[in-house]
Amino acid sequence: MSTKEKTETCNTKKFTELFSQLSYSSDDEQREKIEEMNEVMGKMNKEEFMSVFTKDLSNRMKEMTDEKILSMENAILLLKHVGYCQTLKCFYDFAFKDSFLSDRFQEMIIEEKMMKEEKDEKLLVDLCECYLLLNRWPSSEMSSIIVPCLLKVALKREESEESQKEVEMALLALSNFWSDKVPKELWINEFKEIFQYHKEHHNLTRIAYQSAWKFFLSRTHFDHSLEHVIVNEVHFEREAIRELEELAKWMNWKKKEEEMSKKESKEVLIIGRWLCALGIFFRLFRFWKEEFAELIGSVANVCRTARENYKEISNWCIFVFEAAAGSRDATIEDLLESGAIDAIFEEIHKPTMDDRITNKILNFFMSISRKAKEKKRDEMEEVKRKEAKRKVFEMMEEEGIEDDVIGRYCNIIEGARYFEPLSKCLEDYFAYC
Template identity: 45%
Template sequence: MKEMMIDENEKKKDEKFLTDLCECYLFLHYKCVPDELLSICVPCLLKAALKKEECEEAQKEKEIALLALSHIDRYYFFRQELFLNEIKEIIQHHQEHRNLTQLAYQSAWTFLMNRLYYANNLESLIVNELHFGREAARELDELAKSVSRKIKEEDEIEKEGKEVFIIREWFCTINYFLSSCKLWNAEFVKLIGSIVRVFLFSKDNHRRISIQCVYLVSDLAKNRNIGIEALMDEGAIDLFSEEMNQSTLKVDTIGKCLFFFMNASERLKEKTDGEAEEAKRKTTKRKVFEKLEKEGFEDIITSLYGEISLINENVIDTLSINVYDYFVNI
């Protein structure tokens, strides 16, 4: 295949055949792609994905090309001249014309996000120009509605349909963004709400997805660019309260729930600069206190206190052994 790809690239006679070869190679051999072949595959598949035709066959071809590109591991370095203008145009054209399938669009974002490993300068493009927070929120809302409708109409509980697969892929991309990027804007507040809505539809039907929601929102509490009030307003506290009332929870899931409240409590105890900001903090603190008191949250924490040492042996984020560090007092 390698020899055929190099040969076809030099001949430049059969573009469709070269595209097929590149797709097959990346799907079969994505863990070890020589630089020589990356310089062939990336431009070739981006060119295929840039085609403006919108018929069903063209959409499928673009979907396969972008899915193949998304398989390229983030640890591969290649020059931005090979991909940046093209992937930017693909994403922006879709935002304006909706010419890609849901899987194709998610794959385009995965391909771009994977390039962050060697290019932190892409953060501003991703956040401010391509509006990742807004787009991920919109896509998750649409996918959740689609899956919920199918469950209602066809009773497709616990089935790994295409939409469920795409949701899980979005979560992987969001998680990588959260661990790699420091930039944040107001659009990400809506993304929190979308993740919570996915949790609500999935908690009884797709347990793997609901647990991913718990992990994502728990990690968001560490980001000091996100206000605790925003987390509460978008339903994050409801998510954890509901999750911790489950009859059976795995140790790592309990750990993520406790980690969220430990971080929230710590941040609400910290005094802020300026009268207005301090008044806002106290108001938020009271709102959170009243909500958790209504939920009986302190009783839940107390019941789990004996497991914290066990949890700390099995999780990355260490939990406090002081039970009061999880409470919000006024």
């Protein structure tokens, strides 16, 4: 068993042991054990989370709160951190969504919202944050309560550390919201205000600011009219370039992941979240601006510096390149000048590459090949296309890319280990055809 596997086993075992001890602990002891569980969760990966945070565990927590074995306050303390870790690391499961505990939270949120007197605003916020962090597809009824409730917190202007943490948690929860149940009129002006105020006062934490953008970007999936607002009013690309460059500048990329401090680990997660948001951005947006090539260039810089010690970060960069190459109006010149093609060429030579990354790279080559073959009506644009096609062809020859592409293609097709449709025609992966 490898050191990594032993660590994973240790994490899950420790979490399970601590959870079982909650049943015969006092309220104060439970809080101490939950703090320990929260520490363990910070070290877990997706597979470990999926193995311990199951539907059965959620249902058991519901039983424990019903039987007064576990206070709702302590249950929220644990669940909020579960949702925080999952959302920060950009992975999702349905363990809570399909559980009786989820139903109980819905009932409590509605009950608390309906109260006219003695309403516990903090409890309502805690419930809404927990619910949204663990269930990104709330119903219309839940959405109409949760989004306004958390927006009210997100608009706080106090500069205290406690206030910043409250705002961060509210925006992180909203970044997990993936639904068309709330019309833009109920949130768009508030988010413009959040962005503008941060530009002037820098009041948000890095997680809070990135989360605000992720919420905004994901809305374009349901309303393409927001594309104009994002690039021409709130200027997403400028902010993303600045944030990525600042984060990358302060990272010690020569350190291995296990050697990082807690602060550095969090910054790596924030970079990953920006890259995740950029993948959404390029996949959803239907037009292209010149500034986008500069944004891709920032991602290429991160990819190069992260490649040796931060595989997950370099993988996210590949997702961004594949999404950008698939954009209708992105040109080969943009992808060449930004360094995206160079980064992909370097990646495909690596001896170890998982199937999902292989799939993304093959899709990237299909997009490049398609763009190289699309003749332009404008004479000058056609000259540019032919020159870019020639450059890519020469690079592929010089780097010996053809054999790598064919080998990767054969392995993934023969094993049927692909995640998105791939062409069965090998010519579709080469720009020189």
